[in-house]
Amino acid sequence: MTPTNPKQFLRSVYDSAVDAVSAAKCLPAFLPTPPVNGRTLVIGAGKGAAAMAKVVEDNWQGELSGLVVTRYGHGADCKRIEVVEASHPVPDEAGQAAAQRILDMVQGLSENDLVICLITGGGSSLLALPAPGITLAQKQAINKALLKSGAAISEMNCVRKHLSAIKGGRLGLACAPARVVTLLISDVPGDDAGTIASGPTLPDDTTCEQALAILNKYAIAVPANIEEHLKSDAGATPGSDDPRFARNEQHIIAIAQDALEAAAQTARAAGVTAHILSDGIEGEARDVAIVHAALAKQIHGRGQPFTRPCLVLSGGETTVTVRGSGRGGRNAEFLLSLAVALDGHPDIYALACDTDGIDGSEDNAGALYGPDSVQRAERQGIRAKNMLENNDGYGFFLALDDLIVSGPTRTNVNDFRAILIL
Structure with a gap:
């Protein structure tokens, strides 16, 4: 089954994940x-x-x-x-x-x-x-x-x-x-x-x-x-x-696995097949995003290793080596790197949030990405690659009104990522 509102669906999956580890x-x-x-x-x-x-x-x-x-x-x-x-x-x-x-x-x-x-x-x-x-x-x-x-x-x-x-x-x-x-x-x-x-x-x-x-x-x-x-x-x-x-x-x-399993259950209840990659992914957020993007494109174009429509879930704790002067935590960095790697590829949506409701030191839990994110940003004169080079995931998704601001959840099992391939 294909969700009629992919971003709303992803938000509901995140909310169920957080609730499960309260x-x-x-x-x-x-x-x-x-x-x-x-x-x-x-x-x-x-x-x-x-x-x-x-x-x-x-x-x-x-x-x-x-x-x-x-x-x-x-x-x-x-x-x-x-x-x-x-x-x-x-x-x-x-x-x-x-x-x-x-x-x-x-x-x-x-x-x-x-x-x-x-x-x-x-x-x-x-x-x-x-x-x-x-x-x-x-x-x-x-x-x-x-x-x-x-x-x-x-x-x-x-x-x-x-x-x-x-x-x-x-x-x-x-x-x-x-x-x-x-x-x-x-x-x-x-x-x-x-x-x-x-x-x-x-x-x-x-x-x-x-x-x-x-x-x-x-x-x-x-x-x-x-x-x-x-x-x-x-x-x-x-x-x-x-x-x-x-x-x-x-x-x-x-633990993070509890949150991922709750999210998978919510997705399946909505008729979407869900797959958990891992609850312990580490590494540079932008590099982890490149691997996730390649997987999403393989699913979309080849039907491997999963068939679409499906939801791919992962957790863990990535890192960010700060080189620029922008704003944003590791989840915004992940999602912006994913946006660059996908570059408007059709039928792929994603959410990346911290389960504590605060991504780094900003006021957002994370953000949402859709196939039109890069194009919408370019219409405002914003280039995704430049924003990534400046570690400014927060600024990128703020301009698109796609930040997720949940407020403190008062729990914390670290990063939560969900990629929906239709």
Whole structure:
């Protein structure tokens, strides 16, 4: 069956994907049993942390207190758990203060106490507490350089762990001897729990040597004190053999695959065959788009590897190496590169959005593409190739009125891409 309104169809598929990984649907089944004699403390960080805290409050029987930090504009109406808002993707003083408060809050707990830690993507920036001898300004500068470098999220978080006083399991050790139950919504390819938000409560087996190698790989110069910090192993993180983690447990409650499967189900219910390529695609956004465009053209022209009409879905986390001065995150970059590669090829529509509702640091979740996108832009004097060279996917789709502005979704399983071939 062919959708009568392809762009509206793609938007409905995206909405169903986001809904499937909401805290309200995913979290309640993973709540632990309240302690008999101890207290329950809720801590956490990430773009979806406040929404998760609200779900805990709504479903918890008994005493409860705590603090979570989320991105500005991503709060929730919690009564017993304090919500602090801070900056993402570059940390600020509010995030640093919240991280210190959380670290102070878990001091002096007993083995009868329970700590519920709520973690989603974005927590690395929001839970910013530099290691002794490192300033927030230095961490901000390194964070900005990593974001522009094209480094994978696992690489960025490796560096962040070894420059932090709270990430890479340090918060988990500070909670000891209390039992810690960490509930996570995964925004990382491969769903490695320790990579999500740089694993503040989970053991970490990466090394300072690896962090230094990553900085060298992307030619990111660091001050002498940070180089010495890494070379001296002062930033070493507690490993999986540390016995203080023995009583703790973690559960990933939502992943990108869940969102993709929900989207596929929505498409099939509308009579459109859906295929999931992968939930863990990485690489430069513009290069990933070229491969997707080639696949879409092969389907359209050859009926391989799928027959049309069909919907091709993929997730993961691409990167953008910033060379221009334009606006836009990795999903707008992907879609603009797809537009250049397809160049008005008929009967192909696409959507690329971040499931957290914010593409990079802009106000849009992503955008929509259609066969006429490049031609419509040229009528306004806008050349897609030039916009791509300037990393200005936001500007391109803004001019076409094809940005998707959903507002914060308060969940995050990373990139979501849907290509409809009619």
